[in-house]
Amino acid sequence: MxxxxxxxxxxxxxxxxxxxxxxxxxxxxxxxxSTGTFPALLVLWENDGLTQRELIERLDIEQPTMANTLTRMERDGLIRRCKDPADGRVQRIWLTDEARAxxxxxxxxxxxxxxxxxxxxxxxxxxxxxxxxxxxxxxxxxxxxxxxxxxxxxxxxx
Amino acid sequence: MxxxxxxxxxxxxxxxxxxxxxxxxxxxxxxxxSTGTFPALLVLWENDGLTQRELIERLDIEQPTMANTLTRMERDGLIRRCKDPADGRVQRIWLTDEARAxxxxxxxxxxxxxxxxxxxxxxxxxxxxxxxxxxxxxxxxxxxxxxxxxxxxxxxxx
DNA sequence: TAACATTGCATATCAAGCTATGCAAGTGGT
DNA sequence: ACCACTTGCATAGCTTGATATGCAATGTTA
Structure with a gap:
């Protein structure tokens, strides 16, 4: 068998x-x-300004995987990472106009x-x-x- | 929507x-x-001595992906690649005793x-x-x- | 407040998938 | 025999996934 x-x-x-x-x-x-950025975009199109951790939880992706994906997305002009004023550890993720379009x-x-x-x-x-x-x-x-x-x-x- | x-x-x-x-x-x-070698092993456990192309067709994997997987499997002592005497292009894939076990x-x-x-x-x-x-x-x-x-x-x- | 723990993210390294490309070995036609 | 085509495989380089680890910022607690 x-x-x-x-x-x-x-x-x-x-x-x-x-x-x-x-x-x-x-x-x-x-x-x-590309396929790897797609899930992140789906979440961000609904709700901008999330932290990396919030994205991870919504997508069930490991943290370093998401960090790399976000680096590529930033490189490709899809997102910007901006420091959270209230918490120096946090990077909030914002879509660019190109990504929204x-x-x-x-x-x-x-x-x-x-x-x-x-x-x-x-x-x-x-x-x-x-x-x-x-x-x-x-x-x-x-x-x-x-x-x-x-x-x-x-x-x-x- | x-x-x-x-x-x-x-x-x-x-x-x-x-x-x-x-x-x-x-x-x-x-x-x-590891997971990547698993499908190849499933095929080879049933039928040893296949060519890379035969493995590819059975698994619907692109050829360079399979070539890399086989390289890892060889490195890890799961398979041996032996030249086909009848066709100098072909490498037939044979399981090691360790893999069979x-x-x-x-x-x-x-x-x-x-x-x-x-x-x-x-x-x-x-x-x-x-x-x-x-x-x-x-x-x-x-x-x-x-x-x-x-x-x-x-x-x-x- | 100093020490410790936790949290958020980055980096290094690997596996596993892909496309593009190159090349050597066969095959076929002339 | 020679040229062109095909076939089988390897290599280069990328993405997408993972684990292991490090570090700075924040929280917690004695």
Whole structure:
């Protein structure tokens, strides 16, 4: 009974994510954007002036990963980092006008990727798929928390 | 009507894949393995002596990515690359005894990740989820082919 | 207030993915 | 045999993800 990658949820999720990323990259490269900055932009388009930590929490990305992404975004003229006057440690992230101007085209590109990927699926199948993804994400986040904070008394993991 | 990342299949797929990778990484690091080599090992455990190209086709990975992965695997004593006597271009990939010895523990770790992730889902929900992932993968692969081979006469893209 | 802990961010280093490019080894046509 | 094309792989250089570590600024506490 050999392990079959094509029936492994983890392998399929990895493959699926790579295909989504390839598609998105192809569509947003003409806008001068890349896949790694996209999630940060989605958050910032909704709410400017966040700290790095707030971005990290909203996106479930490790802090050094976000720091590097923000450095690239600053280099590419998408954001500016400004010191918080009240707390000398904090750098607040502000979008440039150029980044704000890209919101419409960029989100349209992302919606096109989703529409492309989900074409051929019924409404209920799409809804079920996304609901299941969210449930698994929640499960894996909880088990990651267990790894970080090992056993707070109840439900010892044998 | 702002784009909502938490309802975007692409964003969810990316997040899900990162969580799967974190979990797998935590479990196979003690074995001296990493997530990038894992898919290659799954294929090679089933069938040794493949060429790089054959691995690429089975895993849908770009060729230079696979070349780098194989270099790391060789460095870490998991594989050996041997010139094909019949074709001087080809390097056939052979597992070392060390790599073969890891199959049981490694696949058990991967199964544990999947079991962990899918805990709380019913059998039919798991089956539906994996079926949908496979359908979307197929859809995205087809549309990538369209990008590479643009319009062979029929079904021009607008 | 001095000592210690925490918080926010940066840097170094690596893995894992990608595109672009180069080159050697085969293949095919003339 | 020679030229052009194709195939298989490697290398260079980038992005995106991670861990480990350091450090300055802030909080806390004796």
């Amino acid at each position: 050999t392990f079959n990658k094509d029936e492994s949820a983890g392998y399929l999720a990895n493959h699926l994510a790579r295909l989504f990323a390839r598609d998105l990259q192809a569509r947003i490269k003409p806008l001068g954007l 890209l919101e419409g085209l960029a989100t349209a590109a992302a919606e096109a990727v989703n529409a492309d990927a989900l074409a051929g699926l019924g409404d209920e199948e799409r809804a079920a798929f996304q609901a299941t993804m969210r449930r698994i994400i929640a499960t894996l986040q909880a088990s990651a928390d267990d790894r970080d904070t090992p056993a707070r008394g109840r439900t010892e993991s044998l | 702002t784009f909502n990342k938490d309802e975007s299949a692409g964003y969810l797929a990316n997040h899900l894949a990162r969580l799967f990778a974190r979990d797998l990484q935590a479990r196979i690091k003690p074995l001296g393995l 890891l199959e049981g523990l490694a696949t058990a770790a991967a199964e544990a990740v999947n079991a962990d992730a899918l805990a709380g889902l019913g059998d039919e929900e798991r089956a539906a989820f994996q079926a949908t992932m496979r359908r979307i993968i197929a859809t995205l692969q087809a549309s990538a082919d369209d990008r590479d081979t643009p319009a062979r006469g029929r079904t021009e893209s607008l």
